[in-house]
Amino acid sequence: MKYLDEFRDPELAKKYIGLIKGITTKPWTIMEICGGQTHSLVKNGIIDVLPKEINMVHGPGCPVCVTPVHLIDKAVFLAKQENVILCSFGDMIRVPGSVMSLAKAKSEGASVKVVYSPLEAVTIAQKNPEKEVVFFAVGFETTAPANALSVIQADKMGVKNYSILTSHVLVPPAMEAILGAEDNKIQGFLAAGHVCTVMGYEEYFSIAKQYKTPMVVTGFEPLDLLQGIYMLVKQLEEGRIDVENQYSRIVKREGNVEAQKTIFEVFEIKDRDWRGVGTISNSGYEIKEKYSQYDADKKFAIKIEKAEENAECIAGEILKGNKKPFECIHFGKKCNPEHPLGAPMVSSEGACAAYYHFSSDVFELM
Amino acid sequence: MCLAIPGKIEKIDNTFDETFRSAKVSFDGIIRDVNLMMVPEAVEGDYVMVHVGVALNIVDKEEAEQTIKYIKEIGEFDEFERQINGQLPEE
Numbered sequence: 001m002k003y004l005d006e007f008r009d010p011e012l013a014k015k016y017i018g019l020i021k022g023i024t025t026k027p028w029t030i031m032e033i034c035g036g037q038t039h040s041l042v043k044n045g046i047i048d049v050l051p052k053e054i055n056m057v058h059g060p061g062c063p064v065c066v067t068p069v070h071l072i073d074k075a076v077f078l079a080k081q082e083n084v085i086l087c088s089f090g091d092m093i094r095v096p097g098s099v100m101s102l103a104k105a106k107s108e109g110a111s112v113k114v115v116y117s118p119l120e121a122v123t124i125a126q127k128n129p130e131k132e133v134v135f136f137a138v139g140f141e142t143t144a145p146a147n148a149l150s151v152i153q154a155d156k157m158g159v160k161n162y163s164i165l166t167s168h169v170l171v172p173p174a175m176e177a178i179l180g181a182e183d184n185k186i187q188g189f190l191a192a193g194h195v196c197t198v199m200g201y202e203e204y205f206s207i208a209k210q211y212k213t214p215m216v217v218t219g220f221e222p223l224d225l226l227q228g229i230y231m232l233v234k235q236l237e238e239g240r241i242d243v244e245n246q247y248s249r250i251v252k253r254e255g256n257v258e259a260q261k262t263i264f265e266v267f268e269i270k271d272r273d274w275r276g277v278g279t280i281s282n283s284g285y286e287i288k289e290k291y292s293q294y295d296a297d298k299k300f301a302i303k304i305e306k307a308e309e310n311a312e313c314i315a316g317e318i319l320k321g322n323k324k325p326f327e328c329i330h331f332g333k334k335c336n337p338e339h340p341l342g343a344p345m346v347s348s349e350g351a352c353a354a355y356y357h358f359s360s361d362v363f364e365l366m
Numbered sequence: 367m368c369l370a371i372p373g374k375i376e377k378i379d380n381t382f383d384e385t386f387r388s389a390k391v392s393f394d395g396i397i398r399d400v401n402l403m404m405v406p407e408a409v410e411g412d413y414v415m416v417h418v419g420v421a422l423n424i425v426d427k428e429e430a431e432q433t434i435k436y437i438k439e440i441g442e443f444d445e446f447e448r449q450i451n452g453q454l455p456e457e
Contacts, residue, residue: 008436036369044440089418090454103454114452117419119401139418142370145404146420152385194370197415197422221436249429250415256422258404348445348455 008223016226017049020233027053028236029185030229031178031321033171034192035062035349036220042354044222046229054233057185057321058354060174061192063139063167064091064347065319066274070306071167072097075136077304078165078296079110085128087121088136089143090114095343098307102136118150118164125154125162134296137164140171141195144285145259148266151287151294163296166287169272171195172203173283178320179211186321188232190218190225193247198263200255204243212241219247266291275343276309276316313342318351325352332356370422371437371446372413372430373400391416394434394443398450 032038038058041047047056060066076097079086086102093102093114106112111131115121118135125133137147147164154162171192178186191204196217208215214235218228228246235242245251263285272284287295296302309315312330317323325331325344335341337353344350373391381388384403391400391414401420402408413430414421425433437443448455 008432090449090452093454114454116398116450116452119399119419120452143418145422146401146418149385149401149403149420156383156385194417197417221433249426250423252423256404258406259420259422262404 008221013223013226016223016230020054020226020230021051023230023237024051024053024233025237027055028187028233029055029057030188030190030232031057031059031186032190032218032225033059033061033175034190034195035065035347035351036194037190037192037218037225038062038351039349039354040220040222041225043358046222046225047359050229054229058318058324058351059178059321060274060277060319061140061171061195062319062344062347062349062351063143063169064095065315065343065350066169066277067092067095067138067167067343068273068275069096069098069309070273070304071138071165072101073099073304073307074297074302075102075165076100076105076110077302078134078300079105079112081132081300083130084132084134085111085113085124086134086136087113087115087118087124089116089138091347091349092136092138094340095346096310096340118147119153122150122154122157122159122162125159126157129161132161132163135162135164136167138167140169140192141198141263144168144263144267145198145256148262151266151291152262154294155291160293163294163299164287165296166285168267168285169274170269170283170285172207173280174274175207176211177277177280177283179207179213181320183322186213188213188236189215190228190232191215191243193217193219193224193251196247196251196255198255198259200253201243201245201251202253208241208243214241215243217243217245217247217251219250274319276313276319278316310341315342315344318344325355328352369442369446369449370415370417371443372415372425372433373398374430375400375402375408375410375412375414378402378410391421393446393450394438396447396450
């Protein structure tokens with residue numbers, strides 16, 4: 001492993017690599033849901049040091065990647081309105097819509113502002129009362145508390161020129177969609193540590209049981225991932241089906257109850273379209289009726305034809321874990337970070353970008 | 367956007383209710399406003415994990431310091447710095 005010496009505790013990392021090798025007797029296919037974990041696994045060369053029997057498959061947990069092209073088109077449409085300032089997390093700016101990205105819209109004069117937090121967007125709205133400020137609220141459960149809180153704050157302060165364009169997705173329904181597919185090959189899950197920070201992992205027990213798939217809530221550092229993989233392989237090898245928590249220094253079983261209250265004050269669970277995957281029932285958050293004046297979709301009555309996803313991009317196959325990035329004919333050739341065909345090559349949490357930037361094996365395979 | 371780094375609560379601003387309870391939080395010297403509504407028990411001097419401007423849990427001091435040190439070592443801190451400064455991720 002090229003980076004082993006840089007680990008927080010190289011000796012412990014070596015120990016876990018040894019332990020994983022020691023207990024692995026048959027092939028196992030494991031999915032890490034979270035794009036941040038994909039990034040860490042590939043960047044730190046962890047995939048290369050695992051026994052050949054362990055097949056790490058990368059899941060749909062990159063919020064940028066699963067945001068449908070239609071939503072980007074809506075964000076671009078809003079940004080181009082004369083009186084709108086569109087605020088967004090930086091990760092979304094370069095993702096191609098059907099016509100253009102937000103970056104391109106900005107270069108053509110649209111008002112696009114990158115912010116670290118939706119709460120900054122509320123402040124921008126306060127300071128610009130003559131403008132409409134829209135925050136492009138994407139993400140999984142991790143960003144939902146902040147996005148919901150921005151609506152509550154705007155409401156309490158009477159900031160009427162603030163609204164959010166939501167594309168919120170949820171992890172457990174995506175896991176169920178993957179596990180329930182006819183051709184499912186996933187035998188174990190690394191559950192996303194920061195999603196569980198918010199939501200806890202109570203609801204994973206029934207999914208694990210129903211689909212006979214063990215899970216381990218796991219952190220992001222290389223050592224966390226090695227420990228999580230070890231715990232999961234141990235369950236698989238012993239034929240146990242449980243939900244364990246490797247990331248207990250951060251994650252509590254019940255999650256953050258205050259954050260959950262905030263989310264459900266503003267949002268309710270509805271069906272959601274996932275880029276490349278399609279509609280997954282009850283897999284996203286929408287703004288409740290009582291806060292509908294902060295719902296940009298309703299406020300601006302956006303009417304945009306639903307565009308087709310770029311047919312050359314196999315994002316759906318990548319996000320469902322059916323294909324690895326280097327199995328795409330355009331990978332590294334027609335599709336690269338400068339000229340991405342789809343979101344997984346743009347986002348820092350996208351599997352294609354991770355392989356493009358960090359995987360030495362990839363180019364040997366091409 | 368799921369990247370999170372612990373920061374130290376330097377000063378709690380007493381804003382007018384719990385929804386707005388916020389603090390100046392130092393991420394290895396970079397000071398930012400962070401909302402504390404979801405960590406009602408947090409006090410000055412605590413380390414908190416922050417996601418997009420909102421603290422979601424309190425972290426053990428030693429653990430937090432180790433994490434920051436480690437994240438700097440592997441070069442992930444630069445990406446976090448770009449995020450909190452509202453810059454685009456590196457191409």
